[in-house]
Amino acid sequence: MKRLRTSSYTLTWILIGVVTLGIALSITLTPDTRWMAWHLSRLGEGKSLAAAIFNFTFVSAALILVKLATRIMFEISTEGAHRLRTIFFGVAVCWLGVGSFPFDQFPVIHNVFGYGQFLLIGYMMLRLRHICNCFSERTYTVGVSVAIVTALLLALFHLTHFTTLLVVEIIGQLGVYGWLIAMAEDLRAG
Numbered sequence: 001m002k003r004l005r006t007s008s009y010t011l012t013w014i015l016i017g018v019v020t021l022g023i024a025l026s027i028t029l030t031p032d033t034r035w036m037a038w039h040l041s042r043l044g045e046g047k048s049l050a051a052a053i054f055n056f057t058f059v060s061a062a063l064i065l066v067k068l069a070t071r072i073m074f075e076i077s078t079e080g081a082h083r084l085r086t087i088f089f090g091v092a093v094c095w096l097g098v099g100s101f102p103f104d105q106f107p108v109i110h111n112v113f114g115y116g117q118f119l120l121i122g123y124m125m126l127r128l129r130h131i132c133n134c135f136s137e138r139t140y141t142v143g144v145s146v147a148i149v150t151a152l153l154l155a156l157f158h159l160t161h162f163t164t165l166l167v168v169e170i171i172g173q174l175g176v177y178g179w180l181i182a183m184a185e186d187l188r189a190g
Helices: 008-029 033-037 040-044 049-076 081-100 107-131 137-160 165-189
Strands: none
Touching: 008 040, 008 049, 008 165, 033 040, 033 165, 040 049, 040 081, 040 165, 049 081, 049 165, 081 107, 107 137, 107 165, 137 165
């Protein structure tokens, strides 16, 4: 019997769905509304059901990302496929760290993983054309645009506090969603 393989397109939507649903449930169930003035990671603090859902979401998302990265590697079969998969694996490790080391108990470790995933994803977005040249111009443009906008917002947050880290995270997350969807659509059309 032939085993059906889930495409990168489907895995991308599963990843987006799991992360969005997990964060939405955590937001809905959290007894602490102070997270809105801080950052998403505050949802993972404490011993509440909301915190458990938030942290479990990131661990689950990391596992899905590993599967997605492996699937992408098989679908593109170019020289940069292994490098791309390795960077995605690094992001998955960071997501495991974010979910396993809540900010209230392990602020330094949590931040290393949180900023680590930001740097790895930003690197991929900026260098995707050089890592793997099989994606459309649209995908490269989306990635570069998202990386630049998110980096500027993060720099402005740290320098001027003109907005909250939460706003930067949400804009960055939506941008990553768009970039992953663009990659998945390229591979599906492929």
